[in-house]
Amino acid sequence: MEAKPIExxxxxxxxxxxxxxxxGGVPLRIAVTRGGCAGWEYQVAFATAQPGDIEWEEGEIRIAVDRASVDRLAGSVLDYQGGLSGAGFRFRNPHARGTCGCGISFEA
Known part of the structure; x- marks a missing residue:
């Protein structure tokens, strides 16, 4: 098994x-694509894994990471913040030199 690119x-x-x-049992698929106000944005969605994705299971959850995104995600931590306002998944990414106010895009 390959090393997990994110925690x-x-x-x-x-x-x-x-x-x-x-x-329906598809994994949580994570990718980084061009876009957002800072240049790169996270894509996080339950979706069918694509050929070449890095996949693993942690207990009952399945994760897939887009292979083309690994360099921009390596060493990152995916967290979840709850609450009434601003709830959602958050990344702590050592490659991000800056983020935008929306918290979805970053500069690398």
Missing amino acids: ITAKAKEEIRRLAPAH
Whole structure:
């Protein structure tokens, strides 16, 4: 098995586990694409893994990371922040030189 390119916190695992049943057993797929106000943006969605994705399971959750995104994600931590305002998945990415106010895009 290949090394996992990102770490998933306990809070993020809990939220993925909560959401997964509504998505028919597909993994949480993570990618980085060009876009957003800072140049790169995270794509996080329950979706079918694509050929070449790095896939693994942690307990009952399945994760897939786009192979083309690995260099921009390596060493990152995926966390989940709850609450009434601004709830959602958050990345701590050692490659991000800056982020935008929306928290979805970053500069690398």
